[in-house]
Amino acid sequence: MPTSPASVTELLERCALIAGLTLGQLAAQLQVPVPADLRREKGWTGQLLEMALGATAGSQAVQDFPELAVELKTLPIDQYGKPLESTYVCVAPLTGATGQQWQESWVCRKLSRVLWLPVLAERHIAPAERIIGQGFLWQPSPDEAALLQQDWEELMELIAFGRLDQIKGAHGKVLQLRPKAADSKALTAAIGPDGRPVQSLPRGFYLKSQFTAAILQQQFALAHR
């Protein structure tokens, strides 16, 4: 069981070591069973790679590598390097976050330094055969940060004014709000249209795949110039 990396350099070295391996090969090294599909283990890939890299946070609400201030995100991609899914960031505070500033938000902090780890994960490829790509460290550019902040402020304002029901996944340019729950019947406290407390479906912030696609494109260009 890998220990937690002492530095960002060491973390990136570990990424280089596993790049090119299949998930099956890595799972064998770590003595982890591989599911035939991910229908009942949707987080399996992320948890396997957390283990391989020595992440310690588990299900705690902190970054994956707290000492390094690095958040790990696996990114399922197709053969052309395009993301297959949006990227979950964190749960959305539906109460008690009115007046919060962007810089102190959970979204901002989690996205301040991300280790992206692409995995070739087209659906026709069995989990064991999926190939680990080259991980890389990313920090939002000023432009990217501005886009994220704008979307976050817009969504948080709607939440604070009790307009949660009007928020669809289509809201936001790069950041979206979508259900994040066991099922559509899950309930959590939120603010109603009249400002009074109501119960509603828990939501999470997600990065739209077009945004992560741009990050990958930029990284690809950097790596090949």
Added chain:
DNA sequence: ACGTGATCATCC
């Protein structure tokens, strides 16, 4: 129930 890891399944 909440937050972690996300992908599934269906609709357009």
Added chain:
DNA sequence: GGATGATCACGT
């Protein structure tokens, strides 16, 4: 084919 809403497992 891509995006949106729904869902699965686990630890706390």
